[in-house]
Amino acid sequence: MSVDLTLIIAIGVLVACGTTLVLERSLTRILVGFVLLGNGVNLFFIVASGPPGAAPIVRDNGERMADPLPQAMALTAIVITLGVTAFGLALAYRTWQLEGHDDVQDDVEDALVIRRAERDDLSASFDEVDESLPEEEGADLPAVDDEVTDENAETADDEPHNDGAPDAGGTR
């Protein structure tokens, strides 16, 4: 199958630029990258439809005609890309409204786990029962208890995530 080299180069450039942009932190750039990637893929569909130069879909008059199926697919893909990009932009705007920037954040809980690991701390839900086995009620040692509570307070302060979570299903 003969392929148009221009198209291949165009796809290469689009996908390369798109990939670079998607690796950025800012959501807007990621979206631009996604649009570039999407366009690269759409061109790929055109390449997949066969050699260039054929007439568009016409009545059967013996002439070779372009395969309409990949075009239909590319069209569907364009529509989907459009919709999703619109949603993504709304999301970026909302992030900017809330935080003043649209950078994709690291996972808060992951950061918490890392911090705990650096301090060589125990998991927050670790039971330290051994030393007070006889009395079930006093299962938590006060010292451990304080530490845990402190950490929670700290978490609640600098990470809005924990404030938001109870709202998820808790309030009416």
Added chain:
Amino acid sequence: MNHLASQLVLVPVIVPLLGAGLCLAFGRSARAQRIISIVALALVVAAAAALLWRADQFGPQSVNVGGWPADIGISLVADRLSALLLVVSTIVTFSVLLYSFGQGIVEFGRDTPLSVFHPTFLVLSAGVSAAFLSADLFNLFVGFEILLAASYVLITLGGTEARVRAGTIYVVVSLISSVLFLISIAAVYAATGTVNLAALPERIAALPEPLQLVLQLMLLLTFSIKAAIFPLSAWLPDSYPTAPAPVTAVFAGLLTKVGIYAIIRVQTIVFPDQPLRTLLLTVAILTMVVGILGAVAQSDIKRLLSFTLVSHIGYMLFGIALASEAGYAGAIFYVIHHITVQTALFLVAGLIEYRTGTTQLDRLGGLARAAPVLAVLFFVPAMNLAGIPPFSGFLGKLALIQAGTEAGDWLAYAGVGASLAVSLLTLYAVAKTWNRAFWQPRDEDIEHDTPKTGALHPGQATMTDDKVLRLPRGMALPTLALVAFSVTLTLAAGPLIGVSQRAAAELQERTPYIEAVLGDAE
């Protein structure tokens, strides 16, 4: 007559979409929206059940939408696998819908100025059905996109800071996987000239082997992101827990399973000759082990459950990787079991959050005495997930382990060993949750030395005081129903495993599916 009955295949896709449109039209009335949603999903449940019966009795049911022949137009097919998953997923969706009525906040209120929950939820259901039923790769992509677009809206519902943050990660990962899927489809089309799942096997087999391998790996990569299989699973525990409880529940139950379904479908029908056994088995074992180790380290119920979700995806992949009839049958049964149980657990987590205002394990305690019903509701699916006999989790794991030992090579035995170890660790993780949240008295209770009834103590100045409410019946009953359904899976395990085995046999035989799709073309 036969032709008319097979039109049922259209119902699970079209009715929810129509319902979504109607819901938007009646956006001002919560009552109208509820009625429309219930009626639409009830119709879908009925249609799915009828489809399963017909697919089991008469073979795959297929429709070429708009009368276009299958290799040009859109065809929808329900064979045993599709119909079975459709039935379970719609039943689960239905109970989550009822649960969301009970919760109330997802419809009107501070969280959602616009009442988008119902329309979006219906669109999600339509997307899941479309993905299960579609008979070509591109339509599968469209099904995925429908459900993803709906899920973007649902995961960022209300647009709070935490949800937007988690939603962004989810959206970006999904975008990348969609682009990969499109590239794979274009590559498949360029190589074979078709994307129809029934026409592909013949043409793929004619391709040179390295090219086949590339196409297969691309498709598997795409589906692995959607199914959250180990190296590609990091997005899931990060993004699921912040969404509202019903949303997390339905995502956890359904979305990853659609990815698993796509893997089963592609592996059985398009690439039956090269199961990539070593690769898939290794990845399955890693998914199980890494997922559950993540779960053990968590101190929040929702995050812990998200990690067990990743881990148990490994079980399904283990069955698929074995590529034997027993393996597929075990995987299918496990998917059914896991959809139900995981959704039930997330609904219970939502109830815990409603009752106490938090799902952090170190802030919970004494729930077994304060809310005995809740304790039972948690205990049953938790033990089910860990695979305690006689629950369906045990039967599913047993089926997979039998399939593994049947295969008999060392990697399969490694998989068997991993599933046993992971089962034990799952038990540890849920037992930890049970001990912290339900059995152990709350820290505040110890300090104030108050009786641990939990409900409404004036002297007990904690953040949860104003939120300590009785469980609303509207939330508890659907959860109860779903837990009961998961127990029914145990009681009905005989017939269910029978259907799973017939479905697996049908998958391996391949001809019924291919004939059902292409036969109508003539």
